[in-house]
Amino acid sequence: MGSNPSRFQGGKRPVERVSWEDCQEFLAACNRKLPELELTLPTEAQWEYACRAGTSTPRYQENVDAIAWYVENSDGETHDVGLKQANAWGLHDMLGNVWEWCQDGWRDYVGTTVVDPAVSAETGADRVIRGGGWGGSARLVRSAYRNAFRPADRVDLLGFRCSSSA
Numbered sequence: 322m323g324s325n326p327s328r329f330q331g332g333k334r335p336v337e338r339v340s341w342e343d344c345q346e347f348l349a350a351c352n353r354k355l356p357e358l359e360l361t362l363p364t365e366a367q368w369e370y371a372c373r374a375g376t377s378t379p380r381y382q383e384n385v386d387a388i389a390w391y392v393e394n395s396d397g398e399t400h401d402v403g404l405k406q407a408n409a410w411g412l413h414d415m416l417g418n419v420w421e422w423c424q425d426g427w428r429d430y431v432g433t434t435v436v437d438p439a440v441s442a443e444t445g446a447d448r449v450i451r452g453g454g455w456g457g458s459a460r461l462v463r464s465a466y467r468n469a470f471r472p473a474d475r476v477d478l479l480g481f482r483c484s485s486s487a
Contacts, residue, residue, distance in 0.1 A: 328477040333401035341472035363484035374408035389417025395455035419480035454478040
């Protein structure tokens with residue numbers, strides 16, 4: 322994309338300080354070059370499913386220090402991806418390091434079960450973030466915790482991961 326906007330630079334560190342809108346531009350550029358990948362941001366349901374990797378506990382590993390960078394162990398910055406234990410499906414840094422944008426707009430949970438409730442949102446509406454990050458407490462670093470940011474927000478604790486249905 323021409324430059325790395327991250328506050329914390331490094332070849333293996335997560336890219337951060339990217340807005341949801343920046344992510345859409347990046348994904349569109351990737352899809353123009355490699356359309357067969359069909360890259361998107363994960364929906365909120367896809368993100369949680371991938372994070373849990375078959376578990377039903379708050380974290381895919383009970384020892385938070387073994388799997389995540391958060392305020393008590395991060396020294397105030399991101400770290401190279403892959404230094405912490407992966408989940409059962411081999412995905413690293415699903416919790417901690419940086420919050421991750423989801424495709425969905427923010428919605429309140431309803432009291433009934435829904436299946437993959439992708440939520441589109443009008444332009445400018447809040448978008449869901451998941452995973453917790455280097456600047457937050459351990460209680461935020463869990464599979465079910467969610468928050469939201471404005472789609473234009475760029476902060477040094479907010480990154481993304483790609484998803485593909487191909």
